[in-house]
Amino acid sequence: MNIDQIKKEFPIFDEKIQNNDLVYLDSANSSQKPKIVVDRINEFYTKQFSNVGRSVHYLAVAATNLYENTRTSVQKYINAKHKNEIVFTKGATEALNLVANTLGQSYLQEGDEVLITELEHHSNYVPWHFLRKSKNIKINFAEINEEGEITLEEIEKKITPKTKLISITHLSNVTGAILPVKEITQLAHSKGIIVVVDGCQGAPHLKLDMQELDCDFYAISCHKMYGPTGLGVLYGKKKWLEELPPYQGGGGMINEVKKDRISYGELPNKYEAGTMATAQVIAFDKSIKFLESIGIENVMKHEADLVEYGQELLQKNNSVKLIGNPKNKGGVLSFIIEGVHPHDIATILDEDGVAIRAGHHCCQILHDKLNIPASARASVGIYNTKEDLDQLNESINNCKKIFDL
Amino acid sequence: MNLKELYQEIILEHGKNPRNLRKTEGFNKDAKGNNPLCGDNIHVYLKLNGQKIVEDASFEGSGCAISMASASIMTDLIKGKNEHEAKEIVEDFLGMIKENPELKSKYLSEDEKTKLMCLSGVKQYPMRVKCATLSWHTMVSAFDEEMEEVKTEN
Ligand SMILES: Cc1ncc(COP(=O)(O)O)c(C=O)c1O
8 A cells, every 4th residue: 555645645735734744633633535525526516416306307316326326335335234224414413413312302211321431522422411401311421441441341330220322432532542332232232222333533444344333323424534524424223213203304304294294204315304415425425435445454554553653752752641542542642741731732733734633622521531621632544654743743842842841 | 923933932931830820819800711612711810909909810720821821911910900991901902912013002011012912923823812812801701790601702
């Protein structure tokens, strides 16, 4: 696999960012886009545009087919059993809200418990909090260990007879910990508990096999997966998506509408009310093709090498303290520098063209637990090289110099 | 404008060793501010005397060098001013941080102006402007005794 070649497929790296070559280390936030994805959006709007699923004219039919092609590609990519288990949303956030809302309407009862973890992104906490308010459900938190991991044992310890649902991240966007989702699911199912997975960080970086994982729901963020913004995927087991009520009402999701009654459409239309992010869905097919052309095993190998290399570099850099040290770790390096606030780090690194994120990364619970207000985070994607991490380290040294450390 | 100009000695000095980073004993005005995007938070305390003059100002909280330095310099120079003067200085500072080339308030000494102008570098970093202004907005709400926590929006 030739990373230089792969990097050339991303037009952004031809740009000078404030006179610097871009060292993009913010892929956990959002990935850059390969040219084929950008071109596909352009091509669809210039040559093929029509709304989908509404009209019978040529363009509408062609656009509908393209739209549905992506659904099939996603199904294959994540090895879902049925095509109708793939629902497009506006992002992973909406996917998780859809699950919480519909389960809240029809399945979870007052007093039921939902188990999440201290690693969760706000989008896998706040939707459950809504149910805490509206339905009086209780939220429990599985706690991280010293290494910033969530173990199967910890999950087991936190399950009570009232636990109805477990909602967990596949890969932490702060510590990088990869959770034992398959084992957690087996355990949960043996007790009749539903499993929801926030797959935002898992989907771009790990091999996905829904039938093997066996979770009930899996949320994906397409913009982190070399795809367009404004798009997410919700995988849900067919029996759940059939059983649960619709989320939003409007055009496209109905079967029959009368003054005194309404019946809803079949899957997947039932969950895709209104005009969807058509161009994004169609272009996302190219993101999947892009990932397939490299091969997820190669992606995983490359990113694992990068993380190991980056981790060693930063561990050797005194005054840098890495957050979490999980055995099973994805491409995220979160750190603090004693004496320099993460925002100052990010501004100083930016001056060298090194793009990282600073803040709590939408994980305030975790930062509270670690007793830090914020952290700096470098995260990798397929286009990153060891030179990028060398530059990160060098810019960190520059930052230390400015702060006289 | 470059980083050196932003992270000048005075900012680093105040950022690392902020003045008045404590809680004023017997304060009679206070307010909290936070920056939801970054997780920065600050609590400003004021003690006004019978003539409504700031006898003491202090703050607690955590944040970047810019926000700490800004709060440090602010709490230093606000001492001895009355509410009207303080608010005019806030207006002047916010104007400068956003667009005005210089500070105009007659209530600021040349030395105070020089110190505040050290923060003018953040103009070049739009995402950081809110770091510099958080403590100032929070002080205004302390004066006004608004119960709502201040949230920055540049
Ligand atoms: C772990 C995790 N969950 C959820 C989200 C939200 O995803 P989206 O931007 O697609 O709504 C993110 C991205 O910020 C994330 O990193």
